[in-house]
Amino acid sequence: MSADLGQTPRNLLVCDRSSFLDEKNRLASQVEKLHFNYKVSVLLPACSSAPSHLDSVISGFSTFYLIKKLPIYELLDKHFLETSVYQGSVYGLSYRTRIDQDNCIALMPNGHLTLSLDKDSFELLGFEGKPSRYNHRRSSSRFVVSVDLTDSSMAPGGRGYLRLLTGLKSRLQLQTDFMLSHHPGGGASLQSLLSRYDSSAHRPEVSRRILTDLSCPALLTSDLQSKDPHGFIEWLGAVDADVSSENSPSSFLSSLVCPEPKTTVSRALSVSICGLLLPQDVHRLIQELRVYLDQPRLESWVSMTVHGFADSPVSWSDNEHGFLRGGENFYSLLMFHDHTYHLHLATGAHDACPP
Template sequence: MSADMDQSPRSLLVCDRSSFLDEKNRISSQVEQQHFNYKVSVLLPECSSTPSHLDSVFSSFSSFYLIRKLPIYELLDKHFLETSVYQGNVYGLSYGTRVDEDNCIALMPDGRLCLSLDKDSFQLLGVEGKPSRFNHRSKSRYVVSVDLTDSSMASGGRGYLRLLSGLTTRLPLKTDFLLSHHPGGGASLQPLLSRYDWSEHRPEISRHALANLSCPALLTSDLQSCDPHSLLEWLGAVDADISCENSSSSFLSSFVCPEPKTTLSQALSVSICGLLLPEDIHRLIHEIRCYLEQPRPESWVSLTVHGFVDSPVSWGGSEHGVLKGGENFYTLLMFHNHTYRLHLATGAHSTCPP
């Protein structure tokens, strides 16, 4: 057996507890800093169907576009910069690329363009960058980060022309690309879309009704004494529809519900997948808080947001890498009294959550 298989990959977990009523709570900043989300999962205890106001929020998540074989130099198009990038809140991510093997690109809502490149591609591009934080024995990967809104990157400027020349002649990168603009940015994206093969997509919603679900009793009492790793494992098993009712002799799964535990007669797991924008997640959190204000048998709801495994960035503009896992997600446990528990997790090859 390989030595690497003898141990589990290192992971990072940051936990926070506070109240939405506290002006210094950091929920808004955390949601905004996770730019590229592919899945949101919500667990509603003692619920059989999605409440109408929550259902309307899920259905109104922003659509996104998939552009086939987009030349990356198109992101420097003058009209695209003026009508989309300079206006803010454009989200773009290379699709089907692996951040530990391929060239990966991200366009962030603050106008920064991030290119995670292998050594040969970086040298061909001829633009200033820095070695990846997650190089192993040699400098085999480099990161180029450019602020497209900076005066030095103005159309026709020296920095702009150098990057444009690199992407058109020395390194003509093409990749499938996910693109979205909030709010309702389809019109401003049309000139770019019209030049290539593209398709519009709505996030996919799935619902799974659960019966007689084992649940940590501590969710309704003293969560502080509940091990966060065990709690997150349980939530992940519920989302993946993996049974936690396992005996010691079971070889199928070792997941168990943390003790002490209780049983929910019913629960509803709702997931939405796609290129999911922080603005839509903000609205969902707000509606869940309204939902919790109503009298109900259980006084909590969990929400988990998963970042793209192969995004070149994770929290804010910090570098993200993949070796064994590539996790970058956060789980928010919300309670009826406006308190919350926030868990932020990443794999070993990602910057520690703020």
């Protein structure tokens, strides 16, 4: 066994406990900082079907678009900048590109364009960048170019703009399948770009599972902080992945167990939403889950887990994201009927500390 495989990879788990009623809670800003979400998982104990107001939000996540073989210089198109980037929050991410092997691109809602490039592509581009923080070798084999498209130096016709446009159009000629979404304009503001290429609209996929006799931690708002947060996150992941946690600690196949003390709920509803999911839709879902909790329930909590794309060039805010073994960047929100919540933010070894 190599020394690398013999070590447990570093991971980060930040825990925050607050109340929705506290004006200083940071939940809204923390949700917004994870730009590129591919999956939202909701667990509703003592429930077999979501009420109509909640189901409407779950089924109403924004449409996103997939553009085949998009030349990346098109993201510098003057009309696209004026109608989309400057006017609202645009989310764009290269599709099925691997952050440790391929050229990956992200267009963030603040107008920042990030290109994670291999060494040859970076040198061809001929634009300012910096070595990746997560190069696997001693010599730099990967570089990151980050540009603020809203900065005056990047205004169409300016020196910086023309230099990047020339690099992408004439020297590197980078193109990739690209996912794109826009809030609040939606597809209308993107239509000019979409119409020039092979593009398709996609609705996020929703799946629902009814769970019976589910072993759950006996959660209390006052004592959760003293428990093992890693064990709770593992249990949530096992439920979402439909992996049994009814195992003995000596089990060869799985050592996942429900944290103690535990209880059993006769039924629970597990819902997953997959696609290019916008933080604004996640906000709406959180608000509806709070409404759901206001109703009399057998259980006094619900959970929601939001996973970022494993191969996104960035994770939270503009921080560089790397893959290493798993590419983890996600958060789990545990909400209670008394308006308190516990937030767990997690990353793998190739990420900065979550906000």
